Each structure stands twice: as structure tokens, then as C-alpha cells.
Amino acid sequence: MENNKVRLNTDWLSACGGCHCAIVDLHEKILDVLGYVQIQRCPVLTDQKDYPPADVGILTGAIRNEHDRHAAEKMRKSCKSLIAFGTCAVYGGIPGAALAHTREELLDRAYRNNPTTETSVPPGEMIDSLEKIVTPIDEVVDVDLYLAGCPPHPTFIFDALLALIEGRAPKAQDQAVCAHCQRNMDRCDTDRIQSYHEGIPDPSLCLLSQGYVCLGSVTLDRCLAPCPKNGVPCTGCAGPTMEILTEPNRDIRTEVADRMARLTRLEQPVIIKAMERSAKSHYSYAMASRMIGEKSTFLIRKWIAEVEESL
Amino acid sequence: MVHVEINESGCRGCRMCVDICPTEVFEFDEPARKARVRESEDCIGCLSCSYLCPSKSITHSDFPVVKNFYRDLQFCRKKEAFL
Ligand code: SF4
Numbered sequence: 521m522e523n524n525k526v527r528l529n530t531d532w533l534s535a536c537g538g539c540h541c542a543i544v545d546l547h548e549k550i551l552d553v554l555g556y557v558q559i560q561r562c563p564v565l566t567d568q569k570d571y572p573p574a575d576v577g578i579l580t581g582a583i584r585n586e587h588d589r590h591a592a593e594k595m596r597k598s599c600k601s602l603i604a605f606g607t608c609a610v611y612g613g614i615p616g617a618a619l620a621h622t623r624e625e626l627l628d629r630a631y632r633n634n635p636t637t638e639t640s641v642p643p644g645e646m647i648d649s650l651e652k653i654v655t656p657i658d659e660v661v662d663v664d665l666y667l668a669g670c671p672p673h674p675t676f677i678f679d680a681l682l683a684l685i686e687g688r689a690p691k692a693q694d695q696a697v698c699a700h701c702q703r704n705m706d707r708c709d710t711d712r713i714q715s716y717h718e719g720i721p722d723p724s725l726c727l728l729s730q731g732y733v734c735l736g737s738v739t740l741d742r743c744l745a746p747c748p749k750n751g752v753p754c755t756g757c758a759g760p761t762m763e764i765l766t767e768p769n770r771d772i773r774t775e776v777a778d779r780m781a782r783l784t785r786l787e788q789p790v791i792i793k794a795m796e797r798s799a800k801s802h803y804s805y806a807m808a809s810r811m812i813g814e815k816s817t818f819l820i821r822k823w824i825a826e827v828e829e830s831l
Numbered sequence: 832m833v834h835v836e837i838n839e840s841g842c843r844g845c846r847m848c849v850d851i852c853p854t855e856v857f858e859f860d861e862p863a864r865k866a867r868v869r870e871s872e873d874c875i876g877c878l879s880c881s882y883l884c885p886s887k888s889i890t891h892s893d894f895p896v897v898k899n900f901y902r903d904l905q906f907c908r909k910k911e912a913f914l
Pocket residue numbers: 535536537538539540580581605606607608609613614669670671
């Protein structure tokens with residue numbers, strides 16, 4: 521029986537661990553999966569330090585140091601097919617957002633002047649130092665499948681694993697977060713952009729209609745919309761929609777402004793101007809990937825490279 | 832012939848498809864607050880509705896594919912591998 525099971529290895533690179541928790545979060549459904557899958561190496565479940573030969577490999581996190589690079593290569597060698605799992609693995613994710621700061625700034629904030637701990641020195645030579653930039657794993661090893669989401673909702677994980685086990689072709693669903701948001705997109709007289717901390721949004725009305733900048737319509741749905749369902753605008757953690765990724769002229773701020781202008785009395789240029797004040801955060805989850813980094817409407821990667829060069 | 836479909840549960844009732852379609856393929860169901868396909872046959876396959884739809888809930892099948900020269904081809908290949 522064991523021999524018929526799909527052998528699974530997982531590993532985490534520069535990641536928060538949330539993606540591995542999401543795998544465990546399949547709850548009782550994990551038992552269904554365990555009927556078919558033999559988990560060999562998984563940092564949160566097993567004490568296996570090596571990389572035994574496996575059928576499927578799940579890699580979470582991005583590459584920021586020598587260890588990450590080494591682990592990604594080990595996983596690629598040991599697994600027949602490799603899944604980039606979670607936004608960090610697919611686009612660089614949260615570690616990728618660190619590109620908006622220099623390495624010195626990061627070390628200072630994390631180790632020397634961290635407001636929440638008393639650590640006072642950066643780690644010494646025993647630990648690999650930070651590479652210049654964050655690299656999504658598919659720029660280092662070949663990746664067979666991608667599952668975005670920060671982390672992906674267990675519904676999507678379960679469907680993806682089942683598709684793999686059953687040997688059927690996975691079907692890319694490209695609905696946006698709005699598809700699972702319960703709010704009604706009604707036209708309103710709103711004529712002012714609201715900051716996230718202002719007022720209490722109407723629970724049944726789309727946040728855009730109320731003047732809050734919500735990135736739901738420009739974000740791939742791999743989460744079932746928990747944020748807007750709970751009154752918080754979406755910040756795009758699963759990465760941009762397929763349209764934005766594939767078409768160089770489509771951009772988060774113009775797409776959101778177009779829709780928001782149709783739902784409110786705000787003019788598109790006013791919305792764009794307001795959104796540009798927080799431009800650094802729009803692509804924060806995907807800015808390390810080449811698809812976004814080389815987009816003609818996106819300049820952050822270029823600015824950072826210039827700063828790093830000048831150091 | 833082009834076939835247009837709306838994923839009903841994903842429709843947020845914004846009416847943007849009704850407004851943008853040049854050939855009035857859609858109509859709005861007021862009591863249900865959802866857009867409906869009125870006449871698939873009238874669709875000219877411009878895909879304006881599918882781009883504008885905030886939830887990406889409109890799908891088209893059987894439309895003539897024109898080579899899209901300004902696409903990011905590298906990502907288009909990757910898209911096939913998205914779970
Ligand atoms: S994708 Fe999100 S949940 Fe997963 S490891 Fe990265 S930061 Fe954590």
C-alpha cells in the first residue's frame with residue numbers, strides 16, 4: 521500500500537511558515553490526502569533532514585541566501601514535479617517586498633533597532649548573509665506548477681493535491697477576489713477617497729463604492745476573500761490577476777481607478793493620484809518577480825537597483 | 832459562434848458589463864442584482880466585458896483567437912501551470 525502512495529517532500533526557504541501551516545490546516549481533509557500521499561520530508565510534520573526521492577515537491581518561500589538556493593536545488597533534484605507554493609514561492613511575496621529597502625535598512629530594523637525585541641547585533645558569519653536581491657524560485661530551478669496565495673486557502677490546496685493525485689490536468693481558475701466577496705457593487709455618490717482607518721464601512725456595500733481603495737478586482741482569488749468579508753480592503757496578497765500579469769499595459773492603479781470611477785462620483789485621475797501615494801505597496805507581494813519587475817509601468821525594481829549600485 | 836457565460840455566484844452586480852458591451856449582450860436582473868446573458872449570439876468577441884468585470888466572472892468560448900502581439904509571452908507560458 522505504502523508503495524502506491526504519492527511520495528511528498530516539502531521545504532521552506534525565505535518564508536513565514538504560514539504556507540506550511542495552511543497545508544496542516546486541511547484539518548480532517550488531510551486524512552483524505554494521507555490516504556494517497558506519503559509525507560516524507562516536511563519541516564512542520566517530520567524530522568527528516570535529507571531529501572529522499574519523491575514524486576511531488578512543495579517549496580514555499582523565496583530565495584534570499586545561499587541556504588535557500590541550496591535547498592531549492594536539493595528539492596529539484598529529489599522531486600519529479602515541483603510546486604511553487606504560496607505567493608513567496610511564486611512571486612517573491614513578503615520577502616520580495618523587502619526589495620523596497622536596502623539590506624542595511626533591513627538588518628538595522630530586524631536586529632539593531634527592532635522595536636519589538638532586544639536583539640542588538642546582526643547574526644555573524646555562522647549564518648549566510650543576505651543576497652543582493654530576492655529571487656523567486658523559478659529563476660533558480662525549474663518549476664512545474666504554481667499555486668499562489670498568502671497562504672492559499674485550504675480549498676485550493678486540497679483541489680490542487682487531488683488533481684495531482686488523480687493525474688488530471690489542473691484547471692487554472694482566474695477569478696478575482698471580488699468573486700467570493702459578498703458585497704454588492706452599487707453606484708454611490710461618494711466623492712472622497714477614505715483612508716482605511718476612517719469611518720466604519722457599510723457591511724453590504726463594495727468598499728470601492730464607499731471610497732476605500734480595495735485591490736480585490738486586481739487580485740487573483742486563492743483565498744475566498746476573507747478580508748473584504750470582514751470589512752478590511754484587500755491588499756492583494758495572492759498577487760495580481762492574469763490580465764495584469766500577461767498584459768504589459770495593464771496596471772493595478774489604472775484598473776482599480778477605472779472601476780472605482782464607475783461606482784462613485786470620483787474622477788479617474790483623482791483616484792490614480794490618491795493611489796500613487798501608496799504606490800510602493802501595490803505590487804508589494806509580486807515585485808520581486810520578473811513579470812512585474814520588468815513591467816513598463818513599474819519602476820520600483822529599477823530604483824532599488826540604482827540605490828544598491830550606489831552603495 | 833461565440834458563447835458567453837456568467838458565473839452567477841461571482842457576479843457582484845456592478846453592471847459594468849451591461850454598460851460596456853457594444854452589442855447589448857447583457858441585461859440586468861434587478862430583483863436578483865445580477866447581470867444575465869441576454870443574447871450570446873450578438874457577441875463580437877471584443878472581450879471588453881471580460882477585462883472590465885471586477886470579479887473576472889465572464890467567460891467566452893468558441894471565439895476566434897487573434898495573435899496578441901503585446902502579451903508577456905514568458906508569463907503566458909507559465910500561466911498554463913497555474914493551479
Ligand atoms: S506566501 Fe504568505 S503565508 Fe506563505 S510563506 Fe509567504 S508570507 Fe507566509
